[in-house]
Amino acid sequence: MIEDLEQVLKSLETEKINPATTNIDKMSPLEIVQVMNSEDAKVILAIQKELPKIAHAIEEIAARLRKGGRLIYMGAGTSGRLGVLDASECPPTFSTPEGMVIGWVAGGPEALVKSIEEIEDSAEAGRADAQKLGVSNMDALVGIAASGRTPYVLGAVAYAKEKGALTIGLACNPKTPLERIVDIMIAPVVGPEVIVGSTRLKAGTAEKMVLNMLSTGSMILLGKTYGNLMVDLQPRSSKLRRRAVSILQAATGVSEQEAENLLKRSNYNLKVAIIMAKTGLDFDDARRRLQAANGVVRNVLEELGFE
Template sequence: MNTLPSTELVNPHTDGIDRLPTDEMLRRMNDEDEKVAGIVRGCIPEIAHAVDAIAEGLRSGGRLIYVGAGTSGRLGVLDASECLPTFGVSVEQVFGIIAGGERALTKAIEGAEDDAVAGAVAMDEVSVSKHDVVVGMSASGGAPYVRGAIARARERGAVTVGVACATPAPLCEDADISIQAVVGAEVLQGSTRLKSGTAQKLICNMLSTGAMVKLGKTLGNRMVDVQATNLKLVARAQRLIADLGQTDLETAAKLLTESGGSAKVGIVMARKGVSASTARELLAAAGGFLSVVLDPTPA
């Protein structure tokens, strides 16, 4: 029996949406969106398992690789691309692969998700290994491209995570770690860029942010590994050095330059009164955790 994924069901709450006044139409959409965060909350144990696996993989020299098709693929690429400026990781450490290649980021290539062999080949092309964590994302939980990628990644020894927003979700059965945020029928039947997309974005936020926090990329909720790549981020890095380094903005600007643009190094220089090279040595000895350098013997 061929059972449709729940994302293909008709939503009775939004039936007749085309005949509603604009404000009521939007309230109905918002009603549906409001459900998503609670559904994702119910997946936190599985998400936590994945976060720990990602942190361990990255700590061991592995990579976080998102793979998806359509909206799911774009969300994975989006999350990965934000990790460089936010956490200072390289594009080789965290990246996304989308069915259909880069062209699919801006143009829908719907048939690309049906090619399971292409998904497997994508894993071979990036030489997936046992230290990597591959996160397969498919709203319906059945995209052949993603399933093919996850199957090959497992063969190559990687830890695999399946993220789906429907039931049944074969992808989640394929993966080592299953994150199944069942959001129910979409506002528009089958339009998984809506609630499913929102759920996947929330999950990606947790996966990458959680792993980076566990790797010492923050001090509390401060992005101390932020990359000062534009005027806004330069100003943010200077404020971080001034605040956490307990100095003034003029000195912070000087330290940011001397540190080669690293707020984290600049903070250590300010607090410890050391050179940039010594600051880097202290951070390396602390595994990159600024909190350990600043307070090596917490109560």
């Protein structure tokens, strides 16, 4: 069994020896960062090849979120932590309700700051955690595993499949066990790491970039932006209130004082404030029209002839 595992690891792109860095311990600091930078440049090209699959995943995720489903990230180690990071940024950035986007790392919250690597070998733990999260046919579950073969992730995805959820795989190796069981497979093959097997490097960077696309793309489709403006943020701090003023000015051309007044009148609902500024509607009418348009500012403005 050990020999089989060793054979599998040797066949993985992420576990191979990188010929560009075999003498990295003899390099100067400048040479180290130059070779790392050169290797990181390959991440962009690897992701580029996967863009159609990423776009497909975004469409399917958004369709489920519109119906009240959830986007759930599950992974072990670095992969799991990156999922938690991406999920945690969605509420302040896009005002997502609690539980709409969930990140879960094998081992639970403790594994965010402490390595608990052994649990990644348990498919049963993955199934159990997916069950605890209540994965259903309304959800989209993204299994993240650089190798594409982590038992914990495979177990979680298998459970999600049984429940009828949309399953998406994210790995950095081709033709993996994960690819065989998911509905959509995203596999940017970034090649051997600068330090052999250290998948927190290029593989981790690729995973983070893909997760950025999945969450941001889905939120754009849900109307969480107006143009490229972050109009669904929650201005809960002085910094975010200042940002809301700047966004309202950029969207409508009103003065700073007018923006502050509109935000106060709209209870700091930036979307409503934009509609009020552009159309002259009062708060109640602007809010009602926004709700009827499923929260999409541009749809309201187009309907009223202001776009």
